[in-house]
Amino acid sequence: MVNLRINGIALSVQEGTTIMNAAHSAGIDIPHLCYWEGLNEIGACRICVVEVAGMDKLLSACNTEVKEGMEILTNSPRVRLSRKTNVQLILSEHDCQCATCTRSGNCALQTIAKNLGIANPIYKDITEKFRWNRHFPLIRNSSKCIKCMRCIQVCDDIQDLHVWEMVGTAQRTSVGVRNGVRMDEARCSLCGQCITHCPVGALRERNDMDEVLDALADPDKITMVQFAPAVRVAWGEKAGLHRVEQTTGKLVAALKQIGFDYVFDTVYSADMTIMEEGSELIKRMGDKEKYSWPMFTSCCSGWLRFVKSEFPCFLPNLSTAKSPQQMFGALAKTYMAEKLGIDPARIVSVSLMPCTAKKYEADVEQVNGSGFKDVDIVLTTRELDNLILADGINAGELKEMPFDSFFGEGTGAGVIFGATGGVMEAALRSAYFLITKENPPADAFKNVRGMNGWKEATFTVAGTHMKVAVANGLGNARRLLNAIKAGAVEYDFVEIMACPGGCAGGGGQPIHDGREMAEIRGGELYNIDSTLPRRFSHENPTVQLTYREYLGEPLSRRAHQLLHTEVEG
Ligand code: HC1
Numbered sequence: 001m002v003n004l005r006i007n008g009i010a011l012s013v014q015e016g017t018t019i020m021n022a023a024h025s026a027g028i029d030i031p032h033l034c035y036w037e038g039l040n041e042i043g044a045c046r047i048c049v050v051e052v053a054g055m056d057k058l059l060s061a062c063n064t065e066v067k068e069g070m071e072i073l074t075n076s077p078r079v080r081l082s083r084k085t086n087v088q089l090i091l092s093e094h095d096c097q098c099a100t101c102t103r104s105g106n107c108a109l110q111t112i113a114k115n116l117g118i119a120n121p122i123y124k125d126i127t128e129k130f131r132w133n134r135h136f137p138l139i140r141n142s143s144k145c146i147k148c149m150r151c152i153q154v155c156d157d158i159q160d161l162h163v164w165e166m167v168g169t170a171q172r173t174s175v176g177v178r179n180g181v182r183m184d185e186a187r188c189s190l191c192g193q194c195i196t197h198c199p200v201g202a203l204r205e206r207n208d209m210d211e212v213l214d215a216l217a218d219p220d221k222i223t224m225v226q227f228a229p230a231v232r233v234a235w236g237e238k239a240g241l242h243r244v245e246q247t248t249g250k251l252v253a254a255l256k257q258i259g260f261d262y263v264f265d266t267v268y269s270a271d272m273t274i275m276e277e278g279s280e281l282i283k284r285m286g287d288k289e290k291y292s293w294p295m296f297t298s299c300c301s302g303w304l305r306f307v308k309s310e311f312p313c314f315l316p317n318l319s320t321a322k323s324p325q326q327m328f329g330a331l332a333k334t335y336m337a338e339k340l341g342i343d344p345a346r347i348v349s350v351s352l353m354p355c356t357a358k359k360y361e362a363d364v365e366q367v368n369g370s371g372f373k374d375v376d377i378v379l380t381t382r383e384l385d386n387l388i389l390a391d392g393i394n395a396g397e398l399k400e401m402p403f404d405s406f407f408g409e410g411t412g413a414g415v416i417f418g419a420t421g422g423v424m425e426a427a428l429r430s431a432y433f434l435i436t437k438e439n440p441p442a443d444a445f446k447n448v449r450g451m452n453g454w455k456e457a458t459f460t461v462a463g464t465h466m467k468v469a470v471a472n473g474l475g476n477a478r479r480l481l482n483a484i485k486a487g488a489v490e491y492d493f494v495e496i497m498a499c500p501g502g503c504a505g506g507g508g509q510p511i512h513d514g515r516e517m518a519e520i521r522g523g524e525l526y527n528i529d530s531t532l533p534r535r536f537s538h539e540n541p542t543v544q545l546t547y548r549e550y551l552g553e554p555l556s557r558r559a560h561q562l563l564h565t566e567v568e569g
């Protein structure tokens with residue numbers, strides 16, 4: 001143990017503890033901008049500086065370890081002046097248009113500047129703007145960039161895609177796209193992790209709220225909204241709802257207040273995906289020589305962009321099943337329109353997703369099959385929250401409402417899609433049934449749960465051994481794919497999600513600066529699953545009805561036409 005004093009408080013901490021963490025254990029939170037535990041501990045922003053007795057230089061608390069006998073001051077006059085000057089220097093290059101910034105109210109720089117009482121940004125002279133293709137789902141405004149390098153770190157270390165790098169010298173040093181290529185030509189997966197790790201608003205998703213508002217205001221349009229599994233465990237965070245208060249019934253009520261004509265659940269089409277993908281897996285297993293192995297899940301659009309740019313040799317291994325978002329869209333403008341007696345040309349299909357890559361997916365031609373655009377507009381959970389807040393809806397006071405019939409019916413298997421391992425577990429639950437005509441215990445495949453980046457398990461179904469793997473985060477996906485390529489591992493079925501923790505930690509989810517939320521939200525999805533009366537996709541009554549009335553059976557000609565795709569080219 002190391003003994004020291006911080007602001008006069010005596011404490012004893014483990015060797016190797018940083019000053020930042022030691023102070024935290026004494027109830028002192030040292031302000032910081034670039035620091036993110038385990039990801040970015042480079043001390044670039046100089047906001048967390050502290051004074052140590054006997055030393056001339058101020059030290060950054062995030063990456064300096066405590067030493068025996070240290071006397072540390074976190075709020076001495078020198079520290080205060082230095083911190084304030086450093087924030088003012090950062091502000092001098094920041095556009096400071098807080099009123100119109102997506103991160104206003106949730107911006108670390110705004111909070112620190114406000115807490116330091118900085119009323120006017122002095123030293124202000126340059127505001128160089130740097131934007132690109134406004135249609136691209138990821139937008140960067142370099143005049144907000146504070147050069148903290150979190151975006152570089154998360155893209156390099158977690159996603160292993162290396163899209164960003166430091167460019168320029170001296171005063172012109174900034175973050176830019178590696179090798180000077182255009183962002184829409186970089187190998188970006190659109191996972192959105194650099195957005196959720198940016199402490200200010202230099203990175204954000206394309207804002208599509210106006211398109212939704214236009215559709216809601218148009219009397220000729222019929223608006224149909226679906227929301228993803230992982231949205232249900234995050235939408236109420238911004239409004240301060242406790243986890244148990246953040247129910248789907250309240251979200252349905254909020255969407256009805258906003259004015260949507262029909263509110264449905266992506267969990268219904270996640271169950272459809274399981275029927276199609278599970279049947280495809282069984283079909284491929286029955287004719288092993290004909291196919292490339294393993295079969296990969298295909299529902300995560302960030303993963304699809306990744307495999308296309310980094311490992312095109314694995315494209316034939318992808319399941320041809322479309323994602324639940326796109327399956328929903330295709331059925332919305334065909335079967336649902338027919339069943340609800342609506343002209344499909346009047347439907348505006350809106351999707352609420354925890355994801356930035358889904359905005360791109362909706363535009364991909366190969367996943368549009370209804371004859372219309374299957375999903376017209378995709379909003380992130382953050383944009384959804386803004387819609388709710390902009391309408392002054394008090395989320396805490398909402399009275400629960402049911403989904404519109406019929407397409408709000410989902411099972412626990414569909415709900416867990418939003419957590420890493422969930423698609424695999426849901427598929428195995430139904431594959432077991434499709435092979436044996438009996439349900440396994442609902443938790444029989446729970447070994448694939450959890451936050452490990454690369455998980456594997458072997459199960460036996462009707463005498464057949466099935467080796468599966470699950471990866472989350474694209475750095476883990478790259479390691480796994482390289483191991484398969486090298487012949488070091490062999491699997492039958494592999495689930496990959498681009499974001500750490502799966503969609504629960506998606507790049508479109510609410511931002512809590514410095515905190516990873518995927519594990520908490522994922523745990524909540526498993527809680528929901530465990531309490532639902534139906535936990536197998538094949539038991540979803542609307543899924544059964546869809547096959548009876550419209551598609552025939554999984555992998556039928558019509559199912560292929562609407563719900564499958566050849567690999568996007
Ligand atoms: Fe996901 Fe999916 S689980 S990809 O993570 O397959 O975004 O939640 O909606 O489409 O269902 C995201 C989540 C989501 C799809 C489903």
Ligand code: SF4
Pocket residue numbers: 138154155159161162163164187188189190191192193194195
């Ligand atoms: Fe990297 Fe993901 Fe950001 Fe693209 S969206 S630059 S892949 S972190």
